[in-house]
Amino acid sequence: MGALARTHAESGLARVTDVERYGADDSARVVVHVSRKVPFRVGAFEPDGPLPRVFVDLLDATVDGPIEGHLSGLVRRVRLNPAGEDGARVVLELVRPAEPRVFYLLEPFRLVIDVSGRRDDASVPGRRRVERVVLDPGHGGHDPGAIGPSGLREKDVTLDIAHRAAPILAQELGVTTLLTRDVDAFVPLHERIARANGFNADLFISIHCNASEARGGEGVMTFVFDTAREEVAERIAERENGASRAAAAELLDVLGRVSGSRNQAASLHFAGLLQRAAMSSLGNGYPDIPNGGVKQAGFYVLAGASMPAVLFETSFISSERGEARFGTEDFRQKLADAIVNAVRAYRAGI
Numbered sequence: 001m002g003a004l005a006r007t008h009a010e011s012g013l014a015r016v017t018d019v020e021r022y023g024a025d026d027s028a029r030v031v032v033h034v035s036r037k038v039p040f041r042v043g044a045f046e047p048d049g050p051l052p053r054v055f056v057d058l059l060d061a062t063v064d065g066p067i068e069g070h071l072s073g074l075v076r077r078v079r080l081n082p083a084g085e086d087g088a089r090v091v092l093e094l095v096r097p098a099e100p101r102v103f104y105l106l107e108p109f110r111l112v113i114d115v116s117g118r119r120d121d122a123s124v125p126g127r128r129r130v131e132r133v134v135l136d137p138g139h140g141g142h143d144p145g146a147i148g149p150s151g152l153r154e155k156d157v158t159l160d161i162a163h164r165a166a167p168i169l170a171q172e173l174g175v176t177t178l179l180t181r182d183v184d185a186f187v188p189l190h191e192r193i194a195r196a197n198g199f200n201a202d203l204f205i206s207i208h209c210n211a212s213e214a215r216g217g218e219g220v221m222t223f224v225f226d227t228a229r230e231e232v233a234e235r236i237a238e239r240e241n242g243a244s245r246a247a248a249a250e251l252l253d254v255l256g257r258v259s260g261s262r263n264q265a266a267s268l269h270f271a272g273l274l275q276r277a278a279m280s281s282l283g284n285g286y287p288d289i290p291n292g293g294v295k296q297a298g299f300y301v302l303a304g305a306s307m308p309a310v311l312f313e314t315s316f317i318s319s320e321r322g323e324a325r326f327g328t329e330d331f332r333q334k335l336a337d338a339i340v341n342a343v344r345a346y347r348a349g350i
Contacts, residue, residue, distance in 0.1 A: 014038045016063040016088055021078050022194035023071030027098075027306045029194040030078055030113040032090060034061055037109045042102050051076065054100045056090045056113055063088040074098055074117050103254045105190065105300060106247040112190055114304040116197075130347040133169055134178045134196040135162040135339070136206040136301065138240070141186025146211035146239075148323030154209040155184065157317065157326050161207050164336035173344060189241070189300040197306045203270065203346070204309035205339060206301050208240060209326065211318035218322070219292035220282070222275045223311040224267040225303060226296030227252045236313065237297040252298040266308040268294065273350065274312060274342035281338040285330065289315060312339070 018033035038061045045053045065088070066081040076093045083089040090113065092100075098117040104110060137158035139145030145154025162179050169175040178199045180192045187195075196204045210221065223236075241248055271294045279291050292313070302309045314335045316322040325331040 013060055013062040013086060014058075016058070016061060016080065019067070019069070019078075019080060019090075020191070021069050021071055021075075022191070022198055023073040023075055024198040024306075025073045025200060027114065027116040027197040028071060028073065028075035028092070029190070029197065029304060030075075030090065030092065031190050031194075032056075032058070032080075032111040032113070034058065034109050034111065037104070037106065040102070040104075040111060042100060044100075052094045052097050054092050054094065054098075054115065056100075056102055056111065057083055058088045058090070058111065060086055061088045062086075074115060101304065103251070103303065106250060107244065110190065112304065116306050127349040128202075128347055130173075130175060130202045130343060132176045132178070132199055132201045133203045133205065133343060134180060134199055134201040135166060136180040136192050136196070136204065137162040138206060138208040138301075140181045140184055143186055146209050146317050148317045148326070149320050150323060152317060152323050152327055154211075154317055157209050157314075157332065158207040159184065161314065161332050161336050161339075164333055165339040168336065168340045169343060172340065173347070175343065190304075192301050193303065193305050193309070196309070197304070201307050203343060204302075204305055204307055205274070206299075206309070206311040207339075208311060208313050209315065209317035210236065210313040211239065211316060218316055218319070219290035220275065220278045220315050221292035221313040222271040222278070222294050223297050223299060223302075223313065224264070224271050224294070225299055225305070225309065226264075227255050227298055237299050240311070241298075241300045248298065251300070255298060255303060263305065263308045267305075267310060270308050270342065270346050271310045273345045274310060274338065277341040277345065278312075278314070278335065278338040281334040281341065282331075285334070286325065 015035040020031040022029045039059045041057045043055050068079040070077050076095055079091040081089050098115040101114045103112055139155035147153055166177040169177045180195050181187045275294050282289050299311050317326050
């Protein structure tokens with residue numbers, strides 16, 4: 001990963017302020033931070049050498065350069081160059097052909113360049129390879145997430161659930177587990193799935209506590225990424241994305257034009273297993289918790305996943321009753337057990 005700070009601005013042009021690079025064997029992510037929203041275009045060079053290349057032109061933008069950084073895996077090198085007087089070009093040199101997918105995030109503006117050479121997992125029946133799982137405890141650091149009426153913080157609950165699930169996955173299933181954060185630290189949303197891609201994970205599970213504006217709400221929900229719009233799902237995505245409704249809606253429009261069905265069937269299947277595992281685990285002691293079902297929404301943290309990926313809204317922390325439950329070891333352990341049981345069922349081909 002690299003950071004490229006710029007110290008001067010040219011009149012009328014946006015500035016590239018930071019570039020982050022994440023490499024893996026079958027995928028890579030490059031995140032270009034720009035001082036404001038700019039138009040862009042994506043292309044590929046005709047093969048004239050040993051390496052295929054894709055490029056993204058940022059219009060009305062400037063960068064001090066040329067600048068380059070090396071990666072391992074699918075992308076060998078990333079280059080950032082001025083392109084004329086009013087543009088900049090990002091070039092990714094690939095070790096083999098791969099499909100680029102480019103989208104942007106707002107508040108602040110970031111251009112996300114994903115390339116993947118990994119085949120989509122469209123098959124659902126049969127025993128599946130699950131050797132590596134990424135658990136993503138939501139929020140962290142300066143971002144507490146939702147806060148209960150008495151001050152219990154989502155970031156602390158999600159980390160505890162992940163810490164409970166990880167050793168069971170290792171001991172009982174022999175699964176290698178990576179946590180996107182192992183301590184109370186802030187990890188940007190775009191970096192979380194990049195870490196999972198770099199880990200060559202077979203599953204990605206983002207763990208969260210739900211909340212409602214009225215400090216009420218009940219129920220467990222599991223989400224997969226999709227640009228479909230449903231009012232309840234949109235409100236939850238807006239909160240978890242940390243973005244305004246307008247920014248979230250614009251992201252869905254952008255992703256609707258570039259996203260495919262990568263791992264969609266497998267994600268939906270695993271989401272159903274996790275939802276059923278959660279209701280079964282909580283049924284012993286908390287039978288009154290409603291089943292919110294499997295839903296689809298445009299969560300930033302799931303965008304660009306190279307593996308089946310879900311967001312697990314474990315229950316509502318915003319009510320006094322919900323917060324009290326999250327404050328107990330029993331409730332958190334049952335949620336961790338649900339994650340383990342879902343992974344076990346998915347691997348077994350259920």
